[in-house]
Amino acid sequence: MQIRIAGLVPESFVDGDGIRFAIFMQGCRRNCAxxxxxxxxxxxGGRLVDTDEIISAIKKNPLLDGITLTGGEPLLQIAAADELARAAKNFGLSVWCYTGYTFESLPPEAEPLLAHVDVLIxxxxxxxxRDLDLQFRGSRNQRIIDLKKTRAQNKIVLWSEIGG
Ligand code: SF4
Structure with a gap:
């Protein structure tokens, strides 16, 4: 499957917890100031690459803690993002995903992808x-949500609440 990306950072320390393979997905309609x-x-824009290429690069690095889907807006390419997320879970890696949607306004069609996401920003x-002191996010309205616990407990559980 093809995915349109702005770029890849094979070992990122700033896009989530630990060492992460960050996929900067191309395309966003929000135009936030x-x-x-x-x-x-x-x-x-950006460039089209095959998801298999990214998956094999992820598989080759034993130091990774996880992958991060960021952008751009990852939810504009749900199927490709889901393929990467599923592969990462199969390798025992965590999946973090950024989105311009709030948790409360997530589109239903994103559900297959979100089922494989551990943490949603x-x-x-x-x-x-904007707050430069924030970890892994740019502005105070954004939340680092532990998606698995949020679903299990049926209320928003922030990742920082569990020791992040
Ligand atoms: S949602 Fe993210 S990528 Fe899109 S315009 Fe806003 S800050 Fe930029």
């Missing part, structure tokens, strides 16, 4: 709520 990755907005970047 102050967005740090405006080059990822063009839906036809939700919400648009809001320039007025």
């Amino acid at each position: 102050g967005c740090h990755n405006p080059e990822t907005h063009d839906l036809n 939700d919400g648009e970047f809001v320039e007025g709520l």
Whole structure:
């Protein structure tokens, strides 16, 4: 399957917990003021790569703790993101995913992907709520959500609440 990406960071220390393979997915319609990755907005920009190439690069690195789907808006390419997420789970890796959607407004069609996501960082970047001290997110409205616990407990459980 093909995926349109802005870039890959094979060993990232800033896109989630531990050492992570970060996939910067191409395309976002939100145009948040102050967005740090405006080059990822063009839906036809970036480049097309085969998900198998990314999966084999992930598989080759025994140091990884997980993968991070970021962008851009990962939920614009749900099927490809899901393929990467499923492969990562098969390798015993955690999956973090950024999205401009809030948890409460996630589209139902994202459910197959979200079933394989451990941690969701939700919400648009809001320039007025920007805070450089925040870990793994740009503005205070964004939440680092432990998606598995949130689903099990039927209430939002933040990742930081469990020792992150
Ligand atoms: S959702 Fe993310 S990538 Fe899209 S415009 Fe906002 S900050 Fe940028």
